[in-house]
Amino acid sequence: MKKYLLTLAIVFAATTVFAQTAKKPVAKEKAPSQKEIDKMLDDEMKGMSEDDKAEMRKMMKGAMPSVEQGSKIMANYPEFTSNEQLVPKKDVARIAAMSKKKLVQADMASYATNLYNKLMAKGDAAEIALAKKIIAQNPKANAIGGAAVLCMLQGHPLAALALSMKAVQADPSNPNWQNNMASLLTQYGYPEQAIPVLQKLKIQFPHNSTVLNNLGQAWFGLGELDSAMTNIKTAGGLNPNHPEAKETEGVIEEVTGNKDKATDEK
Numbered sequence: 001m002k003k004y005l006l007t008l009a010i011v012f013a014a015t016t017v018f019a020q021t022a023k024k025p026v027a028k029e030k031a032p033s034q035k036e037i038d039k040m041l042d043d044e045m046k047g048m049s050e051d052d053k054a055e056m057r058k059m060m061k062g063a064m065p066s067v068e069q070g071s072k073i074m075a076n077y078p079e080f081t082s083n084e085q086l087v088p089k090k091d092v093a094r095i096a097a098m099s100k101k102k103l104v105q106a107d108m109a110s111y112a113t114n115l116y117n118k119l120m121a122k123g124d125a126a127e128i129a130l131a132k133k134i135i136a137q138n139p140k141a142n143a144i145g146g147a148a149v150l151c152m153l154q155g156h157p158l159a160a161l162a163l164s165m166k167a168v169q170a171d172p173s174n175p176n177w178q179n180n181m182a183s184l185l186t187q188y189g190y191p192e193q194a195i196p197v198l199q200k201l202k203i204q205f206p207h208n209s210t211v212l213n214n215l216g217q218a219w220f221g222l223g224e225l226d227s228a229m230t231n232i233k234t235a236g237g238l239n240p241n242h243p244e245a246k247e248t249e250g251v252i253e254e255v256t257g258n259k260d261k262a263t264d265e266k
Contacts, residue, residue, distance in 0.1 A: 087255050090223035094192045103200040108178060112168035115185075115193060119162050127158035134163060141171035145180065157188045175201055183214050191221035202231075209239035217248065225252050 103111060120128055134147045148163035164181040171177055179201060182194035198215040205211050216231035229252050236245040 086251060087225070088221060088223040090225075091192075095222055095224060098192045099196055101196075103196045105173065105200075108197075108200075109169055109172035111197070112165045112172065112181065115181075116162060116165040116169065119158065119165065123158045123162065127156055128162065130156060131159040131162035131166070134159075135166055139166075139170060141167045141174065141177060144170060145177050148180065148184070152184065152187075157184075160184055161188055175204065179211060179214065182218070186214065186218045186221050189221075191218035194218045195222075207238055209235040209242050209245070212238065213242055213245045217244065220248060220252070225256065228252060 130151070134151075135144060138144070144163050145167035148160045148167060151157075151160035151163060161181075161184050164177065164184050167177040168174075168181050178197050182197040182201075185191065185194035185197075195215065195218045198211060198218055201208075201211045202215055212231045212235035216228045216235060219225075219231065220228035229249065232245045232249050232252070235242055236249055239245070
C-alpha cells in the first residue's frame with residue numbers, strides 16, 4: 001500500500017509574517033533563488049520514474065521563460081500596527097454558503113473539475129494561457145503539480161491554482177494534490193472552497209499536522225477563530241515545531257485577550 005506523507009511544499013506567505021507582538025515590522029519576502037527552485041522541483045519529483053523526471057524537466061524548461069516573466073497580478077500587503085488588523089472579520093455569509101455535503105474520494109475529480117472550469121472562465125487571460133501551455137506540454141499529475149508550486153513561487157497565483165486543480169483531476173486519488181490545491185485556495189482567498197477538501201482529508205489522516213494546520217488556516221481566513229484554534233492547536237500538539245501553527249495560535253491568543261499565552265507562542 002502506497003504511503004502518503006502529505007509533506008506540504010506550499011508555503012503560506014500570509015501566515016509566515018504574523019508577529020506575536022504588536023508593531024513588529026514585517027520583513028519583505030525575497031524571491032526564491034534558482035537553487036531553491038531547483039530543490040523544490042527535485043522534491044516534487046521524488047518517487048517519479050527516471051522517464052517521468054526527464055519529461056518534467058523538459059516540460060519545465062519550455063515553460064520557465066513564461067513562468068519567470070512578471071505577473072500582472074500584484075500582491076497587496078498593507079501596513080499594519082497591531083495583530084488585530086491581521087485577523088479577518090468573521091465572514092458569516094461565506095461560511096453559510098459552504099456546501100454542507102461532505103466530500104468523499106469519489107467526489108474529488110468532479111470537485112476539482114468544477115473549480116477549474118470556473119477559474120478558466122473568469123481568470124486573468126495571461127495566467128490562464130500560462131497554465132494551458134504547461135498542461136499541454138505534459139498532462140501528467142506529477143508534472144502539473146510540480147509546475148503549480150513553481151508558478152506560486154514565481155508570483156503566478158491563478159496559474160498555480162489552475163495547475164493544482166488540474167493535478168487533482170489527473171490523479172484524484174492522490175491526497176497530496178488535494179492538500180496542495182486546498183492550501184493554494186486558502187492562500188489566494190478561497191478558504192470556503194478549501195475547507196470541504198481539508199475536512200475530507202482530516203477524516204483520512206486525523207493525525208497529520210499538515211492537514212490540520214491547513215484546515216485551521218482556512219477557518220482563520222474566514223474569521224472563524226474557534227474552529228481555527230481547535231485545528232491549529234491539534235496540529236501544534238502533533239508537531240510542536242510547526243511554524244505556521246505556532247505563529248497563528250499566538251495571534252489568535254493575543255486578539256482574544258490572552259496576551260501572556262501569545263507571548264509564549266513566539
